[in-house]
Amino acid sequence: MSAPPPLIPLAETIRARRSIRRFRPEPLPDALLDELLDLAVEAPSSWNFQSRSVVAVTSPEGREALARAAGGQEQPRRAPVTLVFVAECEAWRHDLSDVYETALERGAWSPEFAEMTATAGIDFQRDLDARGLAREYAVKDAMLAASFAMLAAADAGLATSPMNGWDEAEVKKAIGADHRDDLAIALLLSIGYPAETRAHPGRRPRSHHVYAETHGTARTEGGRR
């Protein structure tokens, strides 16, 4: 008997994705890379301020610089492209009128909502900044974009390697942003065609980290306690 269809179309992709560290050398078709980048920036962001950017590094020199910045990790050297997800910690200080205008033109936001976003949203960001949290919040936006890219790549049959192990100053230098104190690096994501398979390393049982209503209260399958 065949397995029942997944309840969620993306479920198989999410479960089958693995961190892959060996890649075949062939490049990604430009159109596919463009689509992955478009899907990355489809990720939601706080207030839709889109406080993140992504740098696609494909040149041999750029990849080599990223491998060195990543403490000699081979993935940026082996994969045809590494995406550098950047937190734009001060995006909220800049002109956001295009964000408001686009949402208005598309009928997604009312004029009142756009006005509220332009005032309350900026106040929210100013408060974060005063509390030293602007970077953390921009990193959230960047990490969501990276997650979207990782799943989109997996859905396209590509392999990915997310990386946190790198020297931020060196990564910034590799992408020509060493003079930018307003930027922080969130994640490196090497992408390409897999040259290895990896077993699922497993996750702790759901009782260990999935709760109902209050932290520490187990949630059993189907929501029954």
Ligand SMILES: Cc1cc2nc3c(=O)[nH]c(=O)nc-3n(C[C@H](O)[C@H](O)[C@H](O)COP(=O)(O)O)c2cc1C
């Ligand atoms: C935020 C983050 C940072 C990571 N950094 C690295 C890294 O620097 N080098 C590496 O080889 N793997 C890195 N990984 C991959 C993890 O080791 C891997 O996701 C974990 O072992 C689970 O394996 P799976 O991705 O195959 O499910 C990172 C993963 C995440 C989510």
